[in-house]
Amino acid sequence: MHPIVLAANQPADRFYRGGERIAAFRAGGADLAVVARPTTGLAIPEDWIGSLTTVFGESELGLTRLPSGELLRDAVEADPVAWLGLAHAAVRGCDPALLVKLLDAGQRLPVHAHPDVAFAEGMLGLAHGKTEAWIALAPATVHLAFARDVTAEQLARWVADQDTAAMLGAMHTLPMAAGDAVLVPAGLPHAIGEGALVVELQEPTDLSILLEWSGFAIDGAALGHLGLGFDVALAAVDRRGWSEDEVAALVRSRAGTVGPLLPGAEAFFRADRLHGGDGWEAGLAVAVVVAGHGEIVTDGAVTAVRSGETALVPHAAGDVALRGDLTVLLARPPAP
Template identity: 65%
Template sequence: MHPVTLAPNQPADRFYRGGERIAAFRDGARLPAPDASALLRTPEDWVGSCTTLFGERELGLSRLPDGRLLREAVEADPVAWLGAAHVQRYGADVGLLVKLLDAGERLPVHVHPDVPFAREHLGLAHGKTEAWIVLAPCRVGLGFTRDVSREELDRWVGEQDVAGMLGAMHHLEVSAGDAVLVPAGTAHAIGAGALVVELQEPTDLSILMEWQDFAIDGPRDGHLGLGFPTALGAVDRRASSADDVRALVQARAGTRGELLPGGAAFFRADRLGAGDAWPAGFAVVVVTHGVGRLVGHGSGEPGGGVEPVEVTVGQTLLVPAAWGDVTVEDAGDAEPVELVLCRPPLP
């Protein structure tokens, strides 16, 4: 068991534009300016995914270089991938989905259900609290500035009153390096030009409040098959103060170590560099800057440890629990390495 470098896993023909900046990031190239004329509709790269798109049987699942689905590999040897403590508490459920997301246009206003809603109405163990580790600055809408009645919410959606929705939301400018927590139930809209590492509960549950001018049939596909009278019950219609919303930016650029303390019940994220380490366990690594190496310890092989794994900006990797504790090192005179470490919640 050793780290696996992942190829892109970008479902095609999504309902919003994007993908050019993911390609540039993965190539280690300078990010291009957002281009409103771009036509790519591959705005999401599902990294280390054991989760399918809503309603699909396989689309969205990651494949290992040997051709196996990651989900099948984990189910076949969960302790090696996830660790004994994780398996004892969660079984073979990885409990995490990581994406690269490139908003080639502003995303529609939408919301994700929480665990109780998903359990009651969809029979699922996970909702979709999520978080964004920002790689390119953007503007985001997040939560309501005032209480919103159910009648007003229904009217916004039924009439597609986008100005009304956006006008009742908080709007924040976020910078590269910021980490933003988005609790389930919070109405939100990521602005054009965003490139983020997105951590989330392992589902694809989105309820659309807005679909006008997007390539999707909202009345048919925007409510998870529940109908809007039920689906819109997932929306948190309460007012949030400006301080409440600013507190969702859990870490700022330059923060090393833990980035999302408020999301620890759902996932963990850390920004690491040379000299940092993490204990054995399943991890998705996104290399955001520079060149370096990962060194595993306690693999169980004679003498312990294995050959270090070289990493460079734009790579995404899976690190199995069986590789042991991991330390991060720089690589000679190259630009110092920086990475985002994404992990499931603690067992």
């Protein structure tokens, strides 16, 4: 087995705009900070990389297909040790414990939150919630966490009235520079701002509780509560007021960092920035080439890659080295 360069995997007709800069990124060489904001109404703002996860409520949408046409999910189920490694498979079976995306916010995303593991397990029978992280490829503004305590009654009223001004007015607003890494614990309300282009790491679910949907192409009143009803779903939202210092601690200014980008997040995922001459030990990995060109070198293969390409590296490929003038964002599941 060897590294596999993946084609784009973009679920269509999402409820928010974007996708132009994913296309520009995958074409290589574009200045992503100045690519024009969408004017076409394109609604393919996400690229699900190496995905064994489906869009919520779907049976296949979101899953990655290998160049052979086989679903990655089926390949992993047929040989989890080869793809994930013996130690990982012994603990998690066929569960990769990771989903990686490119996300191009052609408009500000709605205010929303994701359930944690305990809520997902108790209410939905799932093994994962949705803690996530963003690694910025272009600067943008984000809204993250409430700045003051919000009562359950206040939140329910804001959602019922779709009082976006009250929601955003109660949240921290902060700039995200290119290269920054932002950890978003499950439960924390957030909204990625227009113009953001990020590599997103997350637990492998598509669980979102919409607090806002007015003006977006989705019936949030019917679809925004995971089928649980808002009286239940809103209990998953962190209504605590976070201090400026607490929120700042979630944003790691990592523009020049080589090595780990998300210290403290290792229970959910691992992220590193690497260059030519760096490498990593055998294990399932997603490599996003964000600059330059070079090669992914394993025991049995040399795989040429360039800026804008994404590669899936199975455990059985062995230890990996990077060669050439390139920068890679490496996403891996938690260590077994």
